[in-house]
Amino acid sequence: MNNFEYCCPTHVVFGKGSIAKLRELIPQDKKVLMIYGGGSIKKNGVYDQVKAALEGYNLLEFGGIEPNPKYETCMKAVEIVKREGIDLLLSVGGGSTLDGTKFISLASCYDGDDAYDAIMIRGEHPNRAIPIGDVITLPATGSEMNNGAVVSRLATDEKLAFHNDNVYPRFSIIDPEVTFSLPVKQTVNGIVDTFVHTMEQYCTYDVNSPLQDDWALGILRTLIKEAPKVLANPTDYDARANIFWCATCGLNYWISLGIVQDWATHLIGHELTAFYGIDHGQSLAIVEPRLLKNQKVAKAQKLAKLAREVFGVTETVDLKAADIAIEKIEEFYNSIGMKTKLSDYGIDASEAAARIRDRFKKRGTQIGEKLQIDADVTYDILINC
Ligand code: NZQ
Ligand code: ZN
Numbered sequence: 438m439n440n441f442e443y444c445c446p447t448h449v450v451f452g453k454g455s456i457a458k459l460r461e462l463i464p465q466d467k468k469v470l471m472i473y474g475g476g477s478i479k480k481n482g483v484y485d486q487v488k489a490a491l492e493g494y495n496l497l498e499f500g501g502i503e504p505n506p507k508y509e510t511c512m513k514a515v516e517i518v519k520r521e522g523i524d525l526l527l528s529v530g531g532g533s534t535l536d537g538t539k540f541i542s543l544a545s546c547y548d549g550d551d552a553y554d555a556i557m558i559r560g561e562h563p564n565r566a567i568p569i570g571d572v573i574t575l576p577a578t579g580s581e582m583n584n585g586a587v588v589s590r591l592a593t594d595e596k597l598a599f600h601n602d603n604v605y606p607r608f609s610i611i612d613p614e615v616t617f618s619l620p621v622k623q624t625v626n627g628i629v630d631t632f633v634h635t636m637e638q639y640c641t642y643d644v645n646s647p648l649q650d651d652w653a654l655g656i657l658r659t660l661i662k663e664a665p666k667v668l669a670n671p672t673d674y675d676a677r678a679n680i681f682w683c684a685t686c687g688l689n690y691w692i693s694l695g696i697v698q699d700w701a702t703h704l705i706g707h708e709l710t711a712f713y714g715i716d717h718g719q720s721l722a723i724v725e726p727r728l729l730k731n732q733k734v735a736k737a738q739k740l741a742k743l744a745r746e747v748f749g750v751t752e753t754v755d756l757k758a759a760d761i762a763i764e765k766i767e768e769f770y771n772s773i774g775m776k777t778k779l780s781d782y783g784i785d786a787s788e789a790a791a792r793i794r795d796r797f798k799k800r801g802t803q804i805g806e807k808l809q810i811d812a813d814v815t816y817d818i819l820i821n822c
Pocket of ligand 1: 473477481503506532533534574575577578579583586587615617
């Protein structure tokens with residue numbers, strides 16, 4: 438196992454009725470900006486629960502953060518934070534709202550001209566950020582317990598990520614009941630995103646970390662078991678709770694401690710979203726099976742272990758078991774209604790492959806656990822998608 442350090446300062450409050458705890462989590466003298474998305478929280482009662490919990494507080498609101506949050510929108514909130522002297526940002530929504538809030542938190546402490554260039558491209562971060570708390574409404578990103586965010590810029594079709602310890606949420610409220618209202622498409626997106634987060638960390642090469650492997654494989658097994666239950670019965674509290682905790686633990690970094698990580702599926706998927714607007718989960722389900730095929734030899738040992746321990750495969754030859762694992766993963770995605778080909782979204786594979794190869798060539802991109810995936814390998818992967 439490799440050396441590691443771990444410090445997650447997030448106070449997690451999990452379970453039914455936990456939105457009422459906001460009152461205990463936020464001191465009354467704080468000026469709060471509540472940030473939300475396109476309005477789902479007004480339809481499912483979450484907005485009313487937050488307002489009730491924070492009655493009497495100095496509470497301002499900013500709505501309209503879109504899925505794959507846009508820099509251009511976030512900067513409008515930054516103006517409010519600077520003008521009003523906000524003490525705490527309260528994100529109420531999915532991963533996009535929370536990621537947008539993380540960007541707003543940092544950008545509000547940045548005084549230069551172009552916060553996207555500084556924070557997302559040059560990595561020049563201010564040394565402080567406005568504190569964040571959240572009510573997370575969609576199990577997928579793990580953003581509620583990590584220090585990362587992904588923000589897009591409309592003007593340049595870019596979708597990039599940043600990490601900064603100052604944007605770890607101070608607290609995260611995870612109430613599985615708020616996910617009863619999720620559209621099927623978003624439930625499925627979240628399950629696939631969680632599955633792929635787990636794979637990006639687990640599925641590289643062995644560094645003798647059996648506990649982290651077992652945690653990762655446990656997440657995959659739980660997703661496979663619970664997914665059909667939430668799809669059959671969207672108000673199955675226990676299944677919703679299990680899926681949510683899988684999502685949080687899929688990217689709160691526990692399973693990645695001391696191991697080697699990949700993340701190439703995500704970085705290629707982000708480009709598909711940036712250029713073609715498909716959902717994050719959809720992009721991953723398209724790229725991952727073809728990337729695993731392309732990298733099968735390097736990942737054979739982990740794929741074979743997954744085949745045996747998650748899918749009960751009895752094949753003893755690693756490379757053959759690896760093939761079966763990849764087929765089973767794609768079958769799982771299809772079984773919950775997730776499509777896995779570019780053509781399913783009317784996207785031409787050769788056009789997408791060439792476009793993303795050119796962008797990666799310009800950037801000098803090299804990704805994967807051994808930086809083995811460059812622009813040309815990305816082309817080979819995408820042409821088969
Ligand atoms: O905007 P509203 O009206 O709230 O509706 C949202 C949105 O349309 C809706 N929704 C959310 N919770 C709901 C709900 N509808 C009904 N009931 C609820 N309880 O769902 C739609 C999608 O929401 P969004 O926040 O975009 O989804 P998700 O949580 O999957 O976030 C996706 C974003 O997170 C980034 C992705 O790239 C993408 O931009 N990621 C962030 C990561 C991180 N911070 O660590 C890691 C991930 O790999 C991922 O890249
Ligand atoms: Zn993801």
